[in-house]
Amino acid sequence: MSKAYFISDAHLGLGSKEEEKEKEGRLVAFLDSIQHDASQLFIVGDLFDAWFEYRTVIPKGYYRLLTKLGELTDSKIKVHYLVGNHDYWIRDFFSGELNVKIYHEAFETVIDGKRYLIHHGDGLSLNDSGYKILKIILRNRFAIWLYTWIHPDIGIKLARFSSKRSRDYTSDKHYGEEDGMMRFASEKIRAGIDTVIMGHRHLPVMRKIDHGIYINLGDWIHHNTYAEAENGAVSLKTWKQ
16 A cells, blocks of 8 residues: 655755765665655655755755655656745756655645645744744745845855854744644644644654644654655654664
8 A cells, every 4th residue: 555755854954064965865765765655755844954946056965865856756656845944945946857746835635535734834933923024035036036146156055054044043942833833733623634744843743633633743853753644544753774
C-alpha cells in the first residue's frame, strides 16, 4: 500500500560545509528509503535556510538532493513543496525542472479519504506582530522584483546573512508559537479538517484535538522526524539511518 510522507525544516545551508553535506546525505538516504512505497511527499517549508532564485540562477549546492527529488517525480511520486519563511523566494526551477508542485500558501488535500491542512506555521504566533509585517514585505511582488536586480553573488550571500542574523536575534525569544498554532489547528479541526500538519517550531509534536490530530514535524537539524500517512492513519516517526 502506498504512503504519504511529510518533512520540514531541514534549513540546508545553515551550518558549516561539512555539517550541511552530512545533513543533505541524511535527507537523500531517507528519500531513498521511502521511494519503494511512497505515493506522495510533502515538504512543509524551510527546506533551505535561505533561498533566492533568479530567472536563470539558483543557489550553488544541494545537487544530490535536487537530483533525488527529480528521481522521485520521474518515478511518478507526487512531490509537494509548501515554501516557508526561509525559502519563500522560489520561482519556477522546482516546478519546471523537477516537476515539483509549489505552494506559496497553506493548502488542503485529501489522503485516503481524510482531510489534511498543510501549513508551515509561520505568522501564527500570538505576539509577533513584527514578523507579520515583515512577511507582507518579503512576499511583496515589487520587493522581490527589486531584489532580482542585485547580482546573484551578492543577493544570495545577503539572503543567507540576513537569515542568520534573524535566527540569532530570535533564537532566545519565545513568541508563543505553540499557542497560536494550537489555536489555529483547533479551529480548523472544529471546521472539519482531520489532520493539521505544520513545521516552523523545530519541535516534533503529535496531539489529538477533538476528532482530529495536530502534528508538528520537528526538523532535520536535531530530530530527523517525519510523518507518515497510510490507510487513513497518520503517525509521527524518527528516521534512523
